Amino acid sequence: MLVEVRVQLKKEVLDPQGEAIRRVLTGLGFAEVSRVRVGKLMLLEVEGGDAESVRARVEAAARDLLSNPVIEDFEVRVP
Amino acid sequence: MSGARRPRVAVVVFPGSNCDRDAMAAVEVAGGEAAPVWHASHDLGGCAAVILPGGFSYGDYLRAGAMAAHSPVMQAVRRHAADGGAVLGICNGFQILLEVGLLPGAMLMNRTLRFICREVFLRVERTDVPMLRHLRKGKVLRLPIAHKEGNWFAEPEVVDWLESQGAVALRYCDEDGRPGEGVNPNGALNDVAGLVNADGNVLGMMPHPERRVGSLLGGSDGLAIIRGLVEVA
Numbered sequence: 001m002l003v004e005v006r007v008q009l010k011k012e013v014l015d016p017q018g019e020a021i022r023r024v025l026t027g028l029g030f031a032e033v034s035r036v037r038v039g040k041l042m043l044l045e046v047e048g049g050d051a052e053s054v055r056a057r058v059e060a061a062a063r064d065l066l067s068n069p070v071i072e073d074f075e076v077r078v079p
Numbered sequence: 080m081s082g083a084r085r086p087r088v089a090v091v092v093f094p095g096s097n098c099d100r101d102a103m104a105a106v107e108v109a110g111g112e113a114a115p116v117w118h119a120s121h122d123l124g125g126c127a128a129v130i131l132p133g134g135f136s137y138g139d140y141l142r143a144g145a146m147a148a149h150s151p152v153m154q155a156v157r158r159h160a161a162d163g164g165a166v167l168g169i170c171n172g173f174q175i176l177l178e179v180g181l182l183p184g185a186m187l188m189n190r191t192l193r194f195i196c197r198e199v200f201l202r203v204e205r206t207d208v209p210m211l212r213h214l215r216k217g218k219v220l221r222l223p224i225a226h227k228e229g230n231w232f233a234e235p236e237v238v239d240w241l242e243s244q245g246a247v248a249l250r251y252c253d254e255d256g257r258p259g260e261g262v263n264p265n266g267a268l269n270d271v272a273g274l275v276n277a278d279g280n281v282l283g284m285m286p287h288p289e290r291r292v293g294s295l296l297g298g299s300d301g302l303a304i305i306r307g308l309v310e311v312a
Contacts, residue, residue, distance in 0.1 A: 016190055016192055
């Protein structure tokens, strides 16, 4: 099954990349965009297992490698 | 060349390391014998000190240092550090030490979003740890930086605790040793340029001491740090 892992900088961590994108959007006329946060989307093709066990395994992988808990939060989406 | 045994320092080579040869040369200048250790190795070849050099280990994929942190050799580095062995992480090596948790916090992209390659000034805050013992507290060093992820971050209460413990070993400053706006190149909290662990045997720093070990290289401000490492090997 195809599992999504979304990794985002924590709310309290400044995201200069998102801020730079927001400024350019404003310059392009998208002034209604008040905030941009840039994250990562990883798609993992996982073999076998039921949804719950796959979720548990992918969450473990997200904690071990895919995210850094000091600066990032993650979310796992299993179909 | 004397017959005396020179102290052996392991220099870990990851795929994508690019300061490993410089680090090995610096170790030799400082009187040591440098031994390259491949990232897939499970030991440090009997060396009593280790350098994690700069570069782009594993292409900096995912996060700088994240993949290298899980390589086999880092298990050996962890054991070495736990036994009190000296570890110096430079630039990407510092990022790896953060990713494995041997030093606290994490690196964010530089505030300016740019790769910064220039000289900076840093103030020596700790001289009671082996690698910094040849320096004077408050001394200002001029060393080059070359990184895009040097914007050190930790939770505010963690930063306060680290300051109270004296974990900030090196701090960005101006040429007279003053911190403040305009002297911090990357946005690192509290102008952190280098951290040392509680036992004083693990030092991580973004500036490159191995690039300043002689007048031909534009200065020797980095030599004292490399010498401090070699002498405990």
